[in-house]
Amino acid sequence: MSLKDTLKEAVKQMAFKTSLDSLKKKGVQQVSVLGIDRIIALIDEAVHRSLKSRLVGVEREAVADATKAEFLRMLRSNEELQAQKSEVQKLKERAEEEVDQLRRELQSQHQELQIKLDAGDPARASRYEGENAAIAGRVNELFHLLGQSGGAIGLSTVQDKVLELLMEVVAGERKDAEAARKALHDRDVDLLQRRIGKLNESLAHTERRLREVAAMKSLDDGISSVYRDVQGLRADDMQVGRKKELMAEIFKANLQLQKKKSQ
Amino acid sequence: MSQNEGGAGTPAKDHGVLYIGMDLGTSRTSVSASNGVRETVYSMVGYPKDVVSRKLLKKDVLFGKEALEKRLSLKLYKPLEKGVLKYTGDGSMSDEAKANLKAAQDLIGEAIRLAKPRKDELIYCVIGAPAEASMKNKEAIIEAARAHVDSVMLCSEPFSVAYGLEWLEDVLVIDIGAGTTDLCRMHGTMPEDADQVMYDIAGDAIDAELARLIEKHCPGAQFTIHMIKDIKERWGYVGEPSERAIVELPVDGKPTPFDLTEHVRTACAILIDPIIKGIHKLVASFDPEFQTRLKNRVLLAGGGSMIKGLDTAVEKAMKERLGGGKVIRIEEPIYGGANGALKIAHDMPEEFWEKLK
Structure with a gap:
């Protein structure tokens, strides 16, 4: 692309669009229209005239080349910033999606855990009831047999002994069963809790990334100034002397003001 | 730092x-x-009134038009x-x-x-x-x-x-803002106190006067000061009207058209008298050799200068009271x-x- 085309592209990129209504609102009654080709021609002509009037041949070429290189560097810098902007934007969107997904998953795991915890107690109670009924049945059966023996052993003694024996067995069984059930339950809870822990960790990590991306957003905030260096008054300004005095007066007043503030 | x-x-x-x-x-x-x-x-700067409004607005501070639009949820300054x-x-x-x-x-x-x-x-x-x-x-x-x-x-x-217009010598700048109208005489050096005059009759004073006139002459019309400001910015003029200012204002909840042409003119015209007084003061105390030049280089700036016909009206008043003068409205009053x-x-x-x- 030639320098003229590059300039044209840059002017287009830096221009902003506005409506006639908004201009009117800002108090602009008339606008002067200047074609883009004319602007480019003026810039080109101004640069060449200025170089021609101030520099000798070789130096002029060198300055022209350096200026073109600097201009292209600024353009590239702007393009890089645009690319960074879209990349950061994508990263941010991806991270936000990830956070949403993790939050949904965490919520569903919490619900699942709660259901399991709630379901645990009634199931165990109904199981105990079944076991108790079986034991009572067996005791009844035993007494029935003793009745049939014709009263050789004192009834109450037999009843106590049998019940004692039975309850010991039952207690042992209950203990084992309880331990087994508890182990199973704990394993489920442990598993779910570990999964929740991992999800929390992942959520924290993603949120941290999101914050980093948000901080990086400032990369895309900004439009380059047209000036690379501090400017100051131009030597060929028609009112340079007067303006210098005015600048000095403004500076003096501000220096006094800011000195007073810092004291 | x-x-x-x-x-x-x-x-x-x-x-x-x-x-x-x-x-x-x-x-x-x-x-x-x-x-x-x-x-x-x-x-204008607005801060959410409470936690609910902060959550709703998703911002800790709002500015300008956005703050004005959301002012019911904000502490507006x-x-x-x-x-x-x-x-x-x-x-x-x-x-x-x-x-x-x-x-x-x-x-x-x-x-x-x-x-x-x-x-x-x-x-x-x-x-x-x-x-x-x-x-x-x-x-x-x-x-x-x-x-x-x-x-x-x-x-x-x-x-x-x-300075922006490169008029540094023998020029009188009239900056009409919302709160004040500032007149400043430039003569090639930094202006001193004697070169400046300030009046508190400006955009806000026009709004107050227009509100008073509407209240008096448009029975039942409901409005806020922000609506008045919009009317002024859309219709503000002095001199001869180029169109009738027909504005709809609610009356008991029903939009009702009112012809505000005369009221807008009367309200906007309150600027002219202080401006002329200020010009008079600054011209009369200037070097006599340059008084005519100063009168012919009067710049109108600031948002208030967008009132239609103001430059002509000031020129007319200068002719009557100061024997003539030329007023130029800057191209971009806002900037x-x-x-x-x-x-x-x-x-x-x-x-x-x-x-x-």
């Missing part, structure tokens, strides 16, 4: 220099910058009044004054953000401050701006308008001050900026 400097991971400021010119006004704050950005924002900060700077500041100071600082920060500065550029800013601002007021403006820029200076608002401040920033030598860092 600027917030843009010194922090870990902050880029070096080696990319360039961004100049910003700012016009800090009672109604609007405008910025022009050397990256081509020109923005204006109503000088207009930190400038009659051209200066609502801030006395003395030890016994009320909570209201402190809140206004914070709002002013946030507004200045927002204005600088609107200029879209890059982190890796030096930022030099000139702010057009009201000529009547107190020392404490100026210090507060400087302090607020320094949090966002590398170096900052203040200058008188009318001066920056004239005249900011553009001038930007030009001052550009022309300021590097060593001056460095010394104020």
Whole structure:
């Protein structure tokens, strides 16, 4: 692309669009229209005239080349910033999606855990009831047999002994069963809790990334100034002397003001 | 030190220099910058009233039109009044004054953000401050701006308008803002107190007068001061009307058309008398040899200068009371001050900026 085309592209990129209504609102009654080709021609002509009037041949070429290189560097810098902007934007969107997904998953795991915890107690109670009924049945059966023996052993003694024996067995069984059930339950809870822990960790990590991306957003905030260096008054300004005095007066007043503030 | 400097991971400021010119006004704050950005924002700052509104608005602070639109959920501040900060700077500041100071600082920060500065550029800013601002007021403006820029200076608002147009000699600038109308005589040096006159009859006074007239002549019409401001900005004129100002206002909930043509003219015309008095005072006390030249170089600037026919009406009144004169309305009333401040920033030598860092 030639320098003229590059300039044209840059002017287009830096221009902003506005409506006639908004201009009117800002108090602009008339606008002067200047074609883009004319602007480019003026810039080109101004640069060449200025170089021609101030520099000798070789130096002029060198300055022209350096200026073109600097201009292209600024353009590239702007393009890089645009690319960074879209990349950061994508990263941010991806991270936000990830956070949403993790939050949904965490919520569903919490619900699942709660259901399991709630379901645990009634199931165990109904199981105990079944076991108790079986034991009572067996005791009844035993007494029935003793009745049939014709009263050789004192009834109450037999009843106590049998019940004692039975309850010991039952207690042992209950203990084992309880331990087994508890182990199973704990394993489920442990598993779910570990999964929740991992999800929390992942959520924290993603949120941290999101914050980093948000901080990086400032990369895309900004439009380059047209000036690379501090400017100051131009030597060929028609009112340079007067303006210098005015600048000095403004500076003096501000220096006094800011000195007073810092004291 | 600027917030843009010194922090870990902050880029070096080696990319360039961004100049910003700012016009800090009672109604609007405008910025022009050397990256081509020109923005204006109503000088209003709003903070969510409670946790619910903060959650709803998703912001801690709102500015300009957005703040105005959401004002029912906000504590709304207009930190400038009659051209200066609502801030006395003395030890016994009320909570209201402190809140206004914070709002002013946030507004200045927002204005600088609107200029879209890059982190890796030096930022030099000139702010057009009201000529009547107190020392404490100026210090507060400087302090607020320094949090966002590398170096900052203040200058008188009318001066920056004239400087922007390169009219530095024998010119009389009339800057009509919302809070004040400032007249400033330029004669090639920095204007002194004797070169400046200020009246508090300006945009806000027109709004108040128009509201009074509508209340008196349009029975049942309901309105707010913001609606009045919109009417003024749309229809404001003096002299002969180019069209009838037919405006719909609610009456008992029903939009009802009212012809406000005469009321708008009457309200806007309150500017003319103080302007003529000010011109008279500044011309009469000027070097007699240059009085005619000064009368023929009167510049109308500021938002109030957008009132249709004002330049002609002032010229007519000058002819009657001062024997003649020429009034020129600047092309961009909203950005005249900011553009001038930007030009001052550009022309300021590097060593001056460095010394104020």
